[in-house]
Amino acid sequence: MVPDNVGLYEDLSAYDNLDFYGKLYDCPDAQRKENIQRFLTMLGLWEKRDVMAGTFSKGMKQKLAIARALIHEPKLLFMDEPTANLDPESAKTVRDFILDLKKEKRTIFLNTHNLDEAQRICDRIGILSTKLIATGTPQELERALSTGGGTRRTVVLLQEQATDAVLAGLRRLAGNVTTEGNKLTIELKDPEKENAGIIEAIAKAGGHIQSVTIAGASLEDVYLKLVREGES
Amino acid sequence: MRLSKSWIIAAKDFKTYRKKKNIIYALFVIPFLVAVLITGIMGYVGTKNGSSRVSPIELVILLPAFLFFYVILAAYLATPISSYTIVGEKVEKSLEPLLATPTTDSEILLGKGIAAFLPPLAALWGGSVFFMVLMDLTTEGKLGYYYFPDSNTALVLLLIIPLALLMSVLMNIIISSRVTDIRAGQQLGALTIIPFAGLYVSGELNLVNLGDTGNLLIIVGALLVVDLLLFFVSRATFRREEILTRWK
Numbered sequence: 001m002v003p004d005n006v007g008l009y010e011d012l013s014a015y016d017n018l019d020f021y022g023k024l025y026d027c028p029d030a031q032r033k034e035n036i037q038r039f040l041t042m043l044g045l046w047e048k049r050d051v052m053a054g055t056f057s058k059g060m061k062q063k064l065a066i067a068r069a070l071i072h073e074p075k076l077l078f079m080d081e082p083t084a085n086l087d088p089e090s091a092k093t094v095r096d097f098i099l100d101l102k103k104e105k106r107t108i109f110l111n112t113h114n115l116d117e118a119q120r121i122c123d124r125i126g127i128l129s130t131k132l133i134a135t136g137t138p139q140e141l142e143r144a145l146s147t148g149g150g151t152r153r154t155v156v157l158l159q160e161q162a163t164d165a166v167l168a169g170l171r172r173l174a175g176n177v178t179t180e181g182n183k184l185t186i187e188l189k190d191p192e193k194e195n196a197g198i199i200e201a202i203a204k205a206g207g208h209i210q211s212v213t214i215a216g217a218s219l220e221d222v223y224l225k226l227v228r229e230g231e232s
Numbered sequence: 233m234r235l236s237k238s239w240i241i242a243a244k245d246f247k248t249y250r251k252k253k254n255i256i257y258a259l260f261v262i263p264f265l266v267a268v269l270i271t272g273i274m275g276y277v278g279t280k281n282g283s284s285r286v287s288p289i290e291l292v293i294l295l296p297a298f299l300f301f302y303v304i305l306a307a308y309l310a311t312p313i314s315s316y317t318i319v320g321e322k323v324e325k326s327l328e329p330l331l332a333t334p335t336t337d338s339e340i341l342l343g344k345g346i347a348a349f350l351p352p353l354a355a356l357w358g359g360s361v362f363f364m365v366l367m368d369l370t371t372e373g374k375l376g377y378y379y380f381p382d383s384n385t386a387l388v389l390l391l392i393i394p395l396a397l398l399m400s401v402l403m404n405i406i407i408s409s410r411v412t413d414i415r416a417g418q419q420l421g422a423l424t425i426i427p428f429a430g431l432y433v434s435g436e437l438n439l440v441n442l443g444d445t446g447n448l449l450i451i452v453g454a455l456l457v458v459d460l461l462l463f464f465v466s467r468a469t470f471r472r473e474e475i476l477t478r479w480k
Binding site: 008010068 | 240251324325326327328333334335
């Protein structure tokens with residue numbers, strides 16, 4: 001478990017903090033020492049192993065708390081806002097470390113208010129607003145937003161500025177089309193199905209396409225929609 | 233209950249004490265300082281102007297009462313250290329991860345108890361032995377023999393002091409569950425010295441003979457009952473569901 005408040009023993013060194021928890025988790029001596037070295041090294045704290053935890057920066061404390069939670073090699077890990085209040089560099093280190101843990105086939109429950117982080121890290125997401133209001137993969141949640149009356153966007157980059165003919169052709173297929181230089185943003189219900197028609201319409205109107213990207217509804221859109229629905 | 237788990241927790245606390253210099257100084261300096269002060273006053277009063285202001289009969293009443301001073305110290309010295317072991321964890325927010333480990337409430341409670349009990353006991357035993365040696369050297373000339381140690385001394389050192397210390401530790405654990413500040417815990421915990429101070433004053437006023445084995449055995453019995461009661465109360469107070477949801 002990685003709690004919101006890291007709760008380290010500030011008068012003990014990083015090594016002693018991990019050693020204490022390793023002993024409480026019945027980690028055999030050899031394995032405990034090996035794990036302490038492995039996790040402190042992975043998190044960039046091995047050189048600071050004999051330094052009092054109380055002198056650590058917030059990011060270092062957070063990393064040490066993660067190492068503490070892993071000392072007995074749990075298959076299941078609960079993390080409560082592991083990157084909250086961290087500087088961008090430390091937050092990235094922690095996120096990358098979580099992704100490494102994922103590769104080791106551990107199940108990680110990540111509690112976060114950072115929706116972008118959840119979208120990037122999580123395989124499945126549960127949205128809580130006093131109770132569990134939705135679960136699914138990020139893609140499933142985005143799709144749920146579209147089928148529930150929401151829209152997604154296709155972004156088309158043209159080699160030149162969009163002509164009136166291109167715009168007219170697109171407006172016959174999609175409700176809302178906006179332009180910004182050579183960039184077209186088209187709101188669609190189901191871009192995977194409708195993009196072929198969009199590409200064809202642009203080509204017919206004489207447009208030259210550089211790239212087509214589906215910009216799905218962000219998790220933030222999904223979250224806000226579900227929470228507002230729950231409130232109303 | 234696994235004693236090894238409790239010992240791991242206690243050993244961790246012993247390690248953190250080394251960084252809490254004020255706790256260690258208070259713990260080990262006071263018992264020795266008290267020995268020097270009491271003996272110094274006795275030596276000065278007893279030999280002032282070469283006269284015998286304190287008669288040998290009075291000395292025999294005073295000396296066991298003086299030793300009882302270490303019982304008061306037992307209640308007093310346990311307060312800062314036991315407040316720190318529990319409230320310190322609350323302040324550092326380290327109880328939550330500790331409670332997430334596979335240790336039972338009883339193992340944690342015992343570990344905390346050992347950590348708060350052993351250092352003051354060592355300091356008190358050291359200080360009281362030092363006191364007895366100094367006092368024997370000071371009073372031997374007047375009494376014609378070394379007063380300490382005797383069977384009552386053994387009762388005080390081996391039963392009354394540990395039981396008084398245990399009472400203070402348990403009281404402090406209970407108080408710690410209700411306070412969020414180490415200083416507040418210490419102030420409330422210090423109230424445990426009141427009954428012992430009362431006994432000490434009674435001894436000095438010759439209302440209770442603290443040199444009487446029967447009286448000392450009654451004190452031992454009373455402390456045993458109080459400690460047992462406090463143990464059950466502290467055990468009921470220290471429940472992880474309660475700690476995680478209600479301890480602030």
